[in-house]
Amino acid sequence: MTEHTPVTGDTDVSWTSLDLDGLVEAYWTVVAPAMEADGLDPETEKPTHDWLREHGFDTLLYTLRTYHDRTFGDFWSDDLDCEQADAGYDWSTDDDRTLAALTDFLDSRRTRKGLAESSLDTLRYRLDRYVRAYRDANGHAALLSPVATEGDTPAHEAVDECWAAFDRLHAELDSGRTKRRIHSVVENWYAHLVRRKLARTNPASGLDEEYDWREEDTDPPYLDAGQVRRLYETAGSEREELLVLALCAWGLRSGEVARLHRSQFVLDPADGVPHIRFEERKNGPGQVSLLYGVDPVKRRFAGFADETDWQGYLFPSPTAGRGHVGRWTVWNWFTDLAESAGIESVDGQNPVPQMGRRFWYDAYSSSHRVVVEGLSEVAAEQGSESPEVVLQSYLSEDRARSLRREHMRERLSDAFEGVV
Numbered sequence: 473m474t475e476h477t478p479v480t481g482d483t484d485v486s487w488t489s490l491d492l493d494g495l496v497e498a499y500w501t502v503v504a505p506a507m508e509a510d511g512l513d514p515e516t517e518k519p520t521h522d523w524l525r526e527h528g529f530d531t532l533l534y535t536l537r538t539y540h541d542r543t544f545g546d547f548w549s550d551d552l553d554c555e556q557a558d559a560g561y562d563w564s565t566d567d568d569r570t571l572a573a574l575t576d577f578l579d580s581r582r583t584r585k586g587l588a589e590s591s592l593d594t595l596r597y598r599l600d601r602y603v604r605a606y607r608d609a610n611g612h613a614a615l616l617s618p619v620a621t622e623g624d625t626p627a628h629e630a631v632d633e634c635w636a637a638f639d640r641l642h643a644e645l646d647s648g649r650t651k652r653r654i655h656s657v658v659e660n661w662y663a664h665l666v667r668r669k670l671a672r673t674n675p676a677s678g679l680d681e682e683y684d685w686r687e688e689d690t691d692p693p694y695l696d697a698g699q700v701r702r703l704y705e706t707a708g709s710e711r712e713e714l715l716v717l718a719l720c721a722w723g724l725r726s727g728e729v730a731r732l733h734r735s736q737f738v739l740d741p742a743d744g745v746p747h748i749r750f751e752e753r754k755n756g757p758g759q760v761s762l763l764y765g766v767d768p769v770k771r772r773f774a775g776f777a778d779e780t781d782w783q784g785y786l787f788p789s790p791t792a793g794r795g796h797v798g799r800w801t802v803w804n805w806f807t808d809l810a811e812s813a814g815i816e817s818v819d820g821q822n823p824v825p826q827m828g829r830r831f832w833y834d835a836y837s838s839s840h841r842v843v844v845e846g847l848s849e850v851a852a853e854q855g856s857e858s859p860e861v862v863l864q865s866y867l868s869e870d871r872a873r874s875l876r877r878e879h880m881r882e883r884l885s886d887a888f889e890g891v892v
Contacts, residue, residue: 565613694830723832
């Protein structure tokens, strides 16, 4: 395994120039070794802001807040896929009515829409970013008072205060996407208050039409079929072979790869389509077809069958008391294999596990597109507005999955042809 040299502080990292994937990589290659040097586990112990500042990582905090609309807690749990939950939240207001209105909105999203805690953390941060801007722009943080049903503040004054907050956000933030996301959450919050009869107006409604919040998005880099094939052919062990399959043929996240368990694999189903099941997943299909790699998985499990201390994980941890390897271990395995395969960069960036997942997602998206385009004639005959309507209304989920699977196998074949 490649040893990363611990680097303390921002000296060798241009944090503000990194996208989220770059920040994730920098965490594992720079911050994580510094934590280990202090006796901390970078996968299970979230470093405090004080620790990050003391070790010179101030700019990481600034970059997440300013350029990526994230607290370090958001980044740690959502992007790094670490497991410890962030504790508590310190709102930028101490007005009781405003705090109650904010928490009621989040509780509603949790209970009525079933949002995951990580999603609620993101909403909470975006709302608080608005609250802070509102407070700084207007000199108070009693956001409910100007719009309250029983209040007597003229509607145009309530709108002025809301717009002043967004003028401040517009000046402070560079990303049009971030501004739009904050506005969307704030507009939904006020709409919730109106529906609850706690507010008489939504001062954020339509405000996005006043600004030019365009963004210039570029597709993040991903491995091509030739590079994936090189990784698979370079794999010198069963573990490395399965690593490439899990990331590139099954499209899993590093954390999902680390936690893969025998109970998730359905290798001999009645319908003849082996797959992996996920009870809960942030996004992506909850059932992933194993178009390639069934035999390697069966061999792997057979090899562990006689080990009395095996807990059923595809990648068991060598550390006593820990069932499976960690996400960072998967990260290091991948970067080591990429180095052995001679893949030094992908579109100018260091190869990281997400690039394997993106290879799979590109194939998945392309397959969905092919299926939809193939239904154009059916849509015309049925008088439907679009092939998407046919896909959703006239095809069973099993049939739609079968069509996607057919095209997925073809798209992945350049990389995994000959793999069973």
